[in-house]
Amino acid sequence: xxxxxxxxxxxxxxxxxxxxxxxxxxxxxxxxxxxxxxxxxxxxxxxxxxxxxxxxxxxxxxxxxxxxxxxxxxxxxxxxxxxxxxxxxxxxxxxxxxxxxxxxxxxxxxxxxxxxxxxxxxxxxxxxxxxxxxxxxxxxxxxxxxxxxxxxxxxxxxxxxxxxxxxxxxxxxxxxxxxxxxxxxxxxxxxxxxxxxxxxxxxxxxxxxxxxxxxxxxxxxxxxxxxxxxxxxxxxxxxxxxxxxxxxxxxxxxxxxxxxxxxxxxxxxxxxxxxxxxxxxxxxxxxxxxxxxxxxxxxxxxxxxxxxxxxxxxxxxxxxxxxxxxxxxxxxxxxxxxxxxxxxxxxxxxxxxxxxxxxxxxxxxxxxxxxxxxxxxxxxxxxxxxxxxxxxxxxxxxxxxxxxxxxxxxxx
Amino acid sequence: xxxxxxxxxxxxxxxxxxxxxxxxxxxxxxxxxxxxxxxxxxxxxxxxxxxxxxxxxxxxxxxxxxxxxxx
Numbered sequence: 502x503x504x505x506x507x508x509x510x511x512x513x514x515x516x517x518x519x520x521x522x523x524x525x526x527x528x529x530x531x532x533x534x535x536x537x538x539x540x541x542x543x544x545x546x547x548x549x550x551x552x553x554x555x556x557x558x559x560x561x562x563x564x565x566x567x568x569x570x571x572x573x574x575x576x577x578x579x580x581x582x583x584x585x586x587x588x589x590x591x592x593x594x595x596x597x598x599x600x601x602x603x604x605x606x607x608x609x610x611x612x613x614x615x616x617x618x619x620x621x622x623x624x625x626x627x628x629x630x631x632x633x634x635x636x637x638x639x640x641x642x643x644x645x646x647x648x649x650x651x652x653x654x655x656x657x658x659x660x661x662x663x664x665x666x667x668x669x670x671x672x673x674x675x676x677x678x679x680x681x682x683x684x685x686x687x688x689x690x691x692x693x694x695x696x697x698x699x700x701x702x703x704x705x706x707x708x709x710x711x712x713x714x715x716x717x718x719x720x721x722x723x724x725x726x727x728x729x730x731x732x733x734x735x736x737x738x739x740x741x742x743x744x745x746x747x748x749x750x751x752x753x754x755x756x757x758x759x760x761x762x763x764x765x766x767x768x769x770x771x772x773x774x775x776x777x778x779x780x781x782x783x784x785x786x787x788x789x790x791x792x793x794x795x796x797x798x799x800x801x802x803x804x805x806x807x808x809x810x811x812x813x814x815x816x817x818x819x820x821x822x823x824x825x826x827x828x829x830x831x832x833x834x835x836x837x838x839x840x841x842x843x844x845x846x847x848x849x850x851x852x853x854x855x856x857x858x859x860x861x862x863x864x865x866x867x868x869x870x871x872x873x874x875x876x877x878x879x880x881x882x883x884x885x886x887x888x889x890x891x892x893x894x895x896x897x898x899x900x901x902x903x904x905x906x907x908x909x910x911x912x913x
Numbered sequence: 914x915x916x917x918x919x920x921x922x923x924x925x926x927x928x929x930x931x932x933x934x935x936x937x938x939x940x941x942x943x944x945x946x947x948x949x950x951x952x953x954x955x956x957x958x959x960x961x962x963x964x965x966x967x968x969x970x971x972x973x974x975x976x977x978x979x980x981x982x983x984x
Contacts, residue, residue, distance in 0.1 A: 641927075642927065666973045780968070787937050791954035793950075798947060
């Protein structure tokens with residue numbers, strides 16, 4: 502081995518060298534943004550709140566630091582022996598000349614693999630049509646029985662109970678308890694869904710829910726068996742798994758996805774405050790509607806009354822009466838006229854009679870001579886001298902002795 | 914349509930609300946005799962009362978199925 506030349510260039514101080522190495526490390530594109538998988542050991546939380554640990558695998562180890570702020574954001578508790586994937590940047594701790602990983606995020610080991618698995622399964626079930634919009638059923642407006650599949654001890658269940666109590670206490674809740682994480686969870690979830698569907702009568706809607714957690718915690722809700730059970734459920738299913746940002750495959754298969762368990766309880770129920778308002782509207786409509794038949798009938802009655810009056814015999818009676826009156830009047834007038842005529846006719850005859858009355862002639866100085874036999878003498882030949890005749894004047898009569906009889910021919 | 918007054922108590926909110934709507938519709942179209950309309954009104958009042966009572970008195974009932982009932 503060739504010796505370095507001792508007289509040659511100036512040496513670097515440890516600090517200079519260390520800084521040079523540090524510059525190399527922090528300038529490296531790969532090392533400044535890297536995921537490292539390994540098992541946690543030498544886990545220490547300092548009084549300052551910073552966390553120190555070592556990641557190791559079979560052949561190597563890596564010192565790691567998690568600053569307090571990052572440590573507070575960890576989604577799950579770290580502990581020795583835990584297989585994780587840590588994200589961060591490589592830096593150099595100059596005092597010890599040790600390079601280490603400054604961790605800003607940790608996920609359970611295999612989560613990256615899980616995510617790929619998630620994407621593959623999603624694509625496969627999607628291709629099968631399990632997530633079709635057309636499969637999604639409307640939720641009942643007024644669910645009487647609400648099935649819940651959730652952990653009996655979870656905060657999510659209490660959240661749902663509280664929401665249902667506040668919004669829609671009319672419902673009956675049927676809880677099918679199930680593990681919501683761990684190896685047993687998928688099978689238990691499937692069984693809980695089946696148990697609810699088998700209830701007599703079955704619930705009108707099922708809430709499938711659990712609170713927030715890591716992707717691994719929520720993994721049961723990505724299980725193919727569970728997803729298929731949700732898609733095949735005879736009862737509409739509302740999912741509320743994890744937080745707003747968590748999306749699991751059951752969310753795609755369910756009839757409605759809610760962002761949280763509370764959201765699921767909200768979306769599945771009407772608000773009794775709205776119901777109260779709707780009920781008041783109905784009650785007002787009932788009052789109005791109840792008067793309707795009466796009002797309509799009264800209007801019809803009024804119309805009929807008008808028609809009846811129009812065709813009433815009273816008018817005809819009045820007409821008839823008037824006609825009778827007029828006829829009577831005409832009859833009376835005719836009668837009067839005829840009486841008048843008769844009267845005047847009688848008078849004419851009277852005067853004609855009067856004119857013929859022989860007494861009237863007598864009053865003018867004429868006299869009537871009656872033969873001795875009593876017959877009226879109308880010719881001198883009917884009397885003879887010496888005969889006693891009677892002479893009638895206007896005011897009386899006397900007898901007279903006929904003297905000479907002269908005929909006008911002889912007399913004149 | 915007309916069921917006896919006592920059965921109102923057995924109706925769910927949805928059933929009572931739906932029948933109430935039907936009663937109102939029947940009254941509004943007025944294809945009923947006056948006597949029927951009186952009966953409908955009485956029924957409607959009972960249904961509205963049932964709905965209100967359900968809303969006011971309801972308490973969430975919770976039933977838990979036995980866990981781990983495997984198929």
